[in-house]
Amino acid sequence: MKRINLFFIIPIFIAITLLPVLAQENVVVLREVAQWKFSREEKVVVSFFPCVVVDCQKLGITDGLYKAYFPDGFVLSLDKTGKVLEAYYLVSPNNQAAFNQNLELYGKIGLEQFSEKVQKRIKLLKAEAERISPELVKYLMAGKYPEALSEIEKSLEAAKGEAKEASGKTKVASLLGLRSFVYYLIGDNEKAGQQAQEALSLGSDNQWAKRAAAIVCLVKGQDCDRALSLLSPSDEVDGLLQVLIYSKQGQLQKAVEVFLALADEISGREEAFLENLADKARTSLSPYAAAKMAEAENLEKNGQLAEALKIYGQVMKLAEDEQAKKLRTHLSEIYKAHPEFREMPEEARKYYVRSEVMNREGKFLESLTECRKALKIAPLSPDLYKALALNCAKLEKFKLAVANMNIYLELFPDAPDARAAKDLIYQWEYLLEEKGK
Numbered sequence: 001m002k003r004i005n006l007f008f009i010i011p012i013f014i015a016i017t018l019l020p021v022l023a024q025e026n027v028v029v030l031r032e033v034a035q036w037k038f039s040r041e042e043k044v045v046v047s048f049f050p051c052v053v054v055d056c057q058k059l060g061i062t063d064g065l066y067k068a069y070f071p072d073g074f075v076l077s078l079d080k081t082g083k084v085l086e087a088y089y090l091v092s093p094n095n096q097a098a099f100n101q102n103l104e105l106y107g108k109i110g111l112e113q114f115s116e117k118v119q120k121r122i123k124l125l126k127a128e129a130e131r132i133s134p135e136l137v138k139y140l141m142a143g144k145y146p147e148a149l150s151e152i153e154k155s156l157e158a159a160k161g162e163a164k165e166a167s168g169k170t171k172v173a174s175l176l177g178l179r180s181f182v183y184y185l186i187g188d189n190e191k192a193g194q195q196a197q198e199a200l201s202l203g204s205d206n207q208w209a210k211r212a213a214a215i216v217c218l219v220k221g222q223d224c225d226r227a228l229s230l231l232s233p234s235d236e237v238d239g240l241l242q243v244l245i246y247s248k249q250g251q252l253q254k255a256v257e258v259f260l261a262l263a264d265e266i267s268g269r270e271e272a273f274l275e276n277l278a279d280k281a282r283t284s285l286s287p288y289a290a291a292k293m294a295e296a297e298n299l300e301k302n303g304q305l306a307e308a309l310k311i312y313g314q315v316m317k318l319a320e321d322e323q324a325k326k327l328r329t330h331l332s333e334i335y336k337a338h339p340e341f342r343e344m345p346e347e348a349r350k351y352y353v354r355s356e357v358m359n360r361e362g363k364f365l366e367s368l369t370e371c372r373k374a375l376k377i378a379p380l381s382p383d384l385y386k387a388l389a390l391n392c393a394k395l396e397k398f399k400l401a402v403a404n405m406n407i408y409l410e411l412f413p414d415a416p417d418a419r420a421a422k423d424l425i426y427q428w429e430y431l432l433e434e435k436g437k
Helices: 006-017 019-025 027-034 096-106 116-130 134-142 145-160 166-185 189-201 207-220 224-230 236-248 252-267 272-284 286-301 305-318 321-337 346-360 364-377 382-394 398-411 418-436
Strands: 045-049 065-069 074-078 084-089
Touching: 027 045, 027 065, 027 074, 074 116, 084 116, 096 116, 116 166, 134 145, 134 272, 145 166, 166 189, 166 207, 166 272, 189 207, 207 224, 207 236, 224 236, 236 252, 236 272, 252 272, 252 286, 252 305, 252 364, 272 286, 286 305, 286 321, 305 321, 321 398, 346 364, 346 382, 364 382, 382 398, 382 418, 398 418
Parallel strands: none
Antiparallel strands: 045 065, 065 074, 074 084
C-alpha cells in the first residue's frame, strides 16, 4: 500500500477549514462585494481559496482567490486587494427562484438610478435570462441557418414550460426575436415578420426582442422610429439594423455614417450571420455607392486623381464584393501608372511602424489595433492589408487573413513578394480546412 504524504494533505486541510475565517477578515474584499448588492439585506457568502486549491499562476494572482456567492446565482471572483477578476451568473435549481424574483424586480426598470457596479450586475442578470445554447451559437457563427432554426425550436419547447416565470418569458421572447432575425437573413420576410411580432407581444425589453422591432420595421414598414430608438449604434448587429432602417427611410447619408463607423470592426469579425447582415446593409447602400463611384470617376477623368482616390477609399468600404473587387483592380492600374499614390501617408505610417514593432514583440492583438488605425487614414494602402493579414494569421483568424492578403494582391498584383503572399494564402486555406474538421 502507498503511503500518503501528510506534509501535502495537512496544509490543504488546514487551508480549507480556515476558508470562512480568512474571507471574513479581508475587509477590502467585503467592501467591494457590498457595492454589488441589490440591497444591504442581501446575504452573500464569501469564501477564500488558497493557491494550493486554485491555479493562482493561471489567474495572475499570488495570495489566493476570493469568491462571493449571491442568493440569485451571481458570483464574483476577487483577489486580496478587492479587484474583481470575474463577474458572472451561475443559475441552478437552488437559486432559480431568487434569480426569477430579481429579474422581475430589476429587469424592466431604468439603470440610471443604480451605481455602475449594480448596473453591470443587472445587465449580466438580463443577459443570463437571454442566454442561448452553445450549439445555437455555433450554427449562427457558421451560417448553418436550418440547423439554427431547429435548435431554436428545441430551446423554445424547453423555455415555454417556464414561461410563467420572468426568466422563462424573457427567454421565449429572446428566442422568437432571434428566430425572426434568422428568417430575415434567409429572405423569408413573412415568417420573419410573424415571429418578430410574436416576440414583441410578450412585452419583453431584452436585446433580441428589441431587434424584433427592427425586423417588423424592415419587413412590414411599421414603427420604424421606435425601432431606431431601441437599437444601439455601437453594437454591430444593432448598428447594421439601423443602417437598413435608415436606407429604407431614404436617409442614405445617415445610413452611410452609421455603416462607416462600424466598417472596421465588422471587417475584423468572422461570424457568418454578421457577414450576411453586413451584405444586406451594403446592398441597401448600393445607390449611394454608385453615385460616389460616378463622382470619383469624373474627378479622375478631369485629372483630379488625389481627390478621386479619397472617394474610392470610401466606396471600397461600402461596395458589395464584386464591385469592390473591380475597384481594386482599377486601383492597381492607377498605382502602376502613378506609384507615388501607393505610398503610405506619414500619419498612417506612424501606426504602421508601431504595429510592426508590436508584431515582433508578439503583441498581435495590439498590433492589429494599430494597423486598423492606419487603415482609417489610408484605406487604399496595399501594405496595410498585408500587415493586417499577417496579424490575423498570428491570431489564427485564417479566414480574415486570406481575405486581407487577397486584397493586398488585388491592389498590388506585381508586388515583389506576390509569390510568397500567394503561398501564405494556400497555407491558411489548408489550416482553415483543418480547423473545420
